[in-house]
Amino acid sequence: MQELDALKQRIVEALPGLDCVIGWEPGPSPLTAAPLFMRTPADVDRLVWGPFNAPNTAVYLPAFKGRKVGVVVKGCDSRSVVELIQEKLVRREELVVFAMPCRGVADASKVAGRVGDLGQVSAAARDGATLQVTTPEGMAAMPWDEACADKCLNCQYPNALVSDHFLGDPLAPAQGRDAAADEMGRFEAMAPAERMAWWAQAMDRCIRCYACRNACPMCVCRDHCIAQTRDPHWVSQEDGVREKLMFQAIHALHLAGRCTECGECQRACPVDIPILALRRKLNRVVKDVFDYQAGVDPQAVPPLFTFQVEEAKINERGW
Amino acid sequence: MPVLAGRELRIVGFLCNWCSYGGADTAGVGRFTQPTDLRIIRVPCSGRIDPLFVVKALLGGADGVLVSGCHPRDCHYASGNFYARRRLEVLKGMLPVLGFEPGRFEYTWVSASEGQRWQQVVTRFTEQIHALGPSPARDILAPRRGLASGKGGDSARA
Amino acid sequence: MDQAKFLPDASLAAWLAELSAARLVLAPRREGGAVVFKPYDPAVPLELTRDATVPPKGAVFPACEELMRYRRVKDPEKPGQPLLEVEESLPEGGVVVFGSRPCGARGFTVYDRVFDAGGLNDPYYAARRKATAFVTLACREAGSACFCHWVGSGPADPDGSDVLLTQVPGGYVVRAVTEKGAALVGSGLFSPADRREGEEAAAHAKARESLDDPRDLAPARQALLDAFDDMEFWSQLSAKCLSCGACTYLCPTCYCFNITDEAQGNEGARLRTWDNCMSFQFTLEASGHNPRPTKAHRLKNRVGHKFSYYPGLHGGAIACCGCGRCIRSCPVGVDIRQLVLAAVERAREKSHD
Numbered sequence: 001m002q003e004l005d006a007l008k009q010r011i012v013e014a015l016p017g018l019d020c021v022i023g024w025e026p027g028p029s030p031l032t033a034a035p036l037f038m039r040t041p042a043d044v045d046r047l048v049w050g051p052f053n054a055p056n057t058a059v060y061l062p063a064f065k066g067r068k069v070g071v072v073v074k075g076c077d078s079r080s081v082v083e084l085i086q087e088k089l090v091r092r093e094e095l096v097v098f099a100m101p102c103r104g105v106a107d108a109s110k111v112a113g114r115v116g117d118l119g120q121v122s123a124a125a126r127d128g129a130t131l132q133v134t135t136p137e138g139m140a141a142m143p144w145d146e147a148c149a150d151k152c153l154n155c156q157y158p159n160a161l162v163s164d165h166f167l168g169d170p171l172a173p174a175q176g177r178d179a180a181a182d183e184m185g186r187f188e189a190m191a192p193a194e195r196m197a198w199w200a201q202a203m204d205r206c207i208r209c210y211a212c213r214n215a216c217p218m219c220v221c222r223d224h225c226i227a228q229t230r231d232p233h234w235v236s237q238e239d240g241v242r243e244k245l246m247f248q249a250i251h252a253l254h255l256a257g258r259c260t261e262c263g264e265c266q267r268a269c270p271v272d273i274p275i276l277a278l279r280r281k282l283n284r285v286v287k288d289v290f291d292y293q294a295g296v297d298p299q300a301v302p303p304l305f306t307f308q309v310e311e312a313k314i315n316e317r318g319w
Numbered sequence: 320m321p322v323l324a325g326r327e328l329r330i331v332g333f334l335c336n337w338c339s340y341g342g343a344d345t346a347g348v349g350r351f352t353q354p355t356d357l358r359i360i361r362v363p364c365s366g367r368i369d370p371l372f373v374v375k376a377l378l379g380g381a382d383g384v385l386v387s388g389c390h391p392r393d394c395h396y397a398s399g400n401f402y403a404r405r406r407l408e409v410l411k412g413m414l415p416v417l418g419f420e421p422g423r424f425e426y427t428w429v430s431a432s433e434g435q436r437w438q439q440v441v442t443r444f445t446e447q448i449h450a451l452g453p454s455p456a457r458d459i460l461a462p463r464r465g466l467a468s469g470k471g472g473d474s475a476r477a
Numbered sequence: 478m479d480q481a482k483f484l485p486d487a488s489l490a491a492w493l494a495e496l497s498a499a500r501l502v503l504a505p506r507r508e509g510g511a512v513v514f515k516p517y518d519p520a521v522p523l524e525l526t527r528d529a530t531v532p533p534k535g536a537v538f539p540a541c542e543e544l545m546r547y548r549r550v551k552d553p554e555k556p557g558q559p560l561l562e563v564e565e566s567l568p569e570g571g572v573v574v575f576g577s578r579p580c581g582a583r584g585f586t587v588y589d590r591v592f593d594a595g596g597l598n599d600p601y602y603a604a605r606r607k608a609t610a611f612v613t614l615a616c617r618e619a620g621s622a623c624f625c626h627w628v629g630s631g632p633a634d635p636d637g638s639d640v641l642l643t644q645v646p647g648g649y650v651v652r653a654v655t656e657k658g659a660a661l662v663g664s665g666l667f668s669p670a671d672r673r674e675g676e677e678a679a680a681h682a683k684a685r686e687s688l689d690d691p692r693d694l695a696p697a698r699q700a701l702l703d704a705f706d707d708m709e710f711w712s713q714l715s716a717k718c719l720s721c722g723a724c725t726y727l728c729p730t731c732y733c734f735n736i737t738d739e740a741q742g743n744e745g746a747r748l749r750t751w752d753n754c755m756s757f758q759f760t761l762e763a764s765g766h767n768p769r770p771t772k773a774h775r776l777k778n779r780v781g782h783k784f785s786y787y788p789g790l791h792g793g794a795i796a797c798c799g800c801g802r803c804i805r806s807c808p809v810g811v812d813i814r815q816l817v818l819a820a821v822e823r824a825r826e827k828s829h830d
Contacts, residue, residue, distance in 0.1 A: 197455075242456075253374070307398065
């Protein structure tokens with residue numbers, strides 16, 4: 001792949017001035033790529049770009065604040081970078097952003113739904129509109145639309161919104177179905193109590209590992225999350241769905257107007273709970289009320305960081 | 320809820336010290352008849368209210384939550400209620416996805432002199448919550464199990 | 478122990494019904510994309526084709542267990558000194574964990590040395606351990622993250638199980654491993670295994686062959702100690718770690734816990750909950766000092782504990798069952814095998830210097 005070679009070349013050239021460059025290398029399973037921290041040209045050789053580069057590289061950036069660092073991004077990752085810049089959690093001048101046009105990433109959980117045990121997958125590759133997965137039973141081909149992450153179906157930002165080195169020809173936005181809207185539709189079709197019971201059932205298997213939080217590029221409190229303080233006692237050590245749902249509410253509300261919907265929270269969940277739904281709903285509210293989308297404009301002020309004396313779309317309660 | 324056992328619901332009110340809390344007081348001094356379901360928590364400003372206060376109350380089994388602050392442009396701290404308005408509006412949009420009916424949470428503005436208005440707000444909100452009935456969270460989210468089975472144990476001086 | 482028996486596929490449900498009559502049966506089912514152990518329900522299909530996402534460790538070591546309840550009672554005689562009533566909550570009732578893989582059941586042998594051995598006895602753990610039986614299903618094929626054979630186990634390891642099932646054409650070969658297990662397979666549903674024992678042996682051999690060549694982890698014990706102060710080494714290895722708790726909470730051998738009092742008014746409960754050494758709070762001291770301030774320190778502890786410190790305390794036994802859950806479920810592909818091998822490699826290089 002010519003573009004990838006050119007990208008590697010650019011990274012090698014930039015390395016001497018950088019602490020490291022964050023990208024991806026093949027992960028422990030053929031369906032995953034793992035974040036790679038490149039410090040030497042030999043590290044750069046391991047860089048991959050393709051349908052398994054799901055992890056969001058922006059999650060590591062705030063820890064590098066004050067040091068000059070490079071990062072390879074997909075379009076969606078670049079929105080997290082933009083949001084971090086907006087919130088002054090990283091400095092643009094300390095970043096060197098490398099990017100290529102992204103054709104989407106696979107959703108391991110969807111693939112598992114088709115082929116069963118991912119531990120048995122020995123090879124996986126994308127061939128245009130299909131994903132080919134090799135298991136002991138042989139090779140299974142599934143349509144890419146059914147294997148890719150929901151966000152990729154109608155991705156509006158396949159090309160990085162911010163970059164210093166962009167290799168390859170920009171892609172047009174994807175035209176697929178709006179999976180987020182479909183999900184919201186399913187939620188809205190339920191009666192309120194039914195919806196709560198649905199959450200109670202889904203959250204029951206939550207193990208409170210907080211991978212959703214730690215994988216989130218906008219969760220910048222890191223070691224000092226309010227979910228782990230004893231005073232105030234936001235969540236207790238009790239094991240019920242009430243505590244688990246409270247934590248989800250904490251995460252979601254702290255992301256209101258900041259979430260770029262990269263979906264890392266849900267991807268990181270080891271027990272596959274569809275927690276992105278809460279963030280999607282909040283993003284819809286923010287879009288409706290403030291006509292705002294997070295991580296698109298480095299100059300924009302996130303809506304909950306500011307106000308207007310007369311709010312155009314807030315209907316003051318007249319009683 | 321000894322007096323109206325079974326008929327009262329649990330409503331939590333977060334009221335700004337500088338306006339609505341005074342408004343509620345004015346209503347009391349004026350001896351306006353009010354429903355008694357509301358439990359008031361006084362806060363220094365509606366801007367002090369973390370939307371999570373509301374979520375925590377609702378997940379804990381509150382049947383309704385009311386926030387009341389100073390009218391826009393009237394904030395004691397100049398802009399607290401402007402920030403609050405944005406946060407609470409976003410919260411209002413989010414609660415239904417967790418399974419709370421839209422009417423279980425409201426926010427409004429009542430000044431210290433508006434005793435009559437407070438009476439109307441609290442009456443109307445209480446009626447709204449009674450129309451919705453007890454919160455689904457009480458049963459679905461399995462509140463803390465009852466304590467002490469009565470099978471006997473040790474006791475000591477703390 | 479007893480002779481091998483045979484259970485036809487068609488009798489599986491009847492056996493589960495029989496087991497459920499007297500005890501709580503936990504069995505794997507699919508929820509979303511995850512496989513979790515839940516109380517057996519004949520109406521919900523079992524998921525036995527792959528290892529569970531969440532191991533059955535909660536059966537003996539719950540994510541949250543109540544140790545006692547307490548209540549402060551006002552004493553009119555001494556108004557300043559309320560009476561504290563305390564009631565312990567020891568677990569009751571028998572449990573059968575059905576359909577775990579050998580690695581999931583073997584994890585408890587690691588716990589036993591800590592919670593229920595020699596002079597140490599944790600009454601909560603011991604009561605649950607005694608009341609819980611494991612009916613384990615031997616693996617048919619290794620997964621890409623499996624390395625049970627590196628840590629002295631294997632796809633049909635009976636260690637830690639009470640009954641071992643092996644899938645053969647038409648049903649299961651059933652072997653009672655312990656007395657506790659023998660009591661579960663006494664009913665008329667079982668027939669002697671006879672010639673099927675050959676099929677059982679073949680299945681075990683086939684599973685064994687699907688594993689790669691094991692690596693020798695014995696040198697890891699010293700190698701990890703040697704690398705203890707090399708924080709540059711650990712920083713590089715932990716760079717991608719997100720410091721979440723997925724690896725530890727899903728680990729069948731991670732047994733760290735926290736104890737807290739959760740009070741509401743004058744009454745409350747003392748709870749023991751899973752803790753996780755990847756968390757900053759795990760070693761945070763009251764003074765504010767934290768001896769493991771970075772994720773590098775914490776990952777070092779996780780690997781060191783399993784492959785060096787624990788073996789050092791318990792006669793060389795490795796505190797890892799090789800199930801690979803930490804690898805499969807890590808959102809960023811941290812691979813504990815690579816970490817251990819990197820430490821071994823580091824020691825080898827140093828010895829050549």
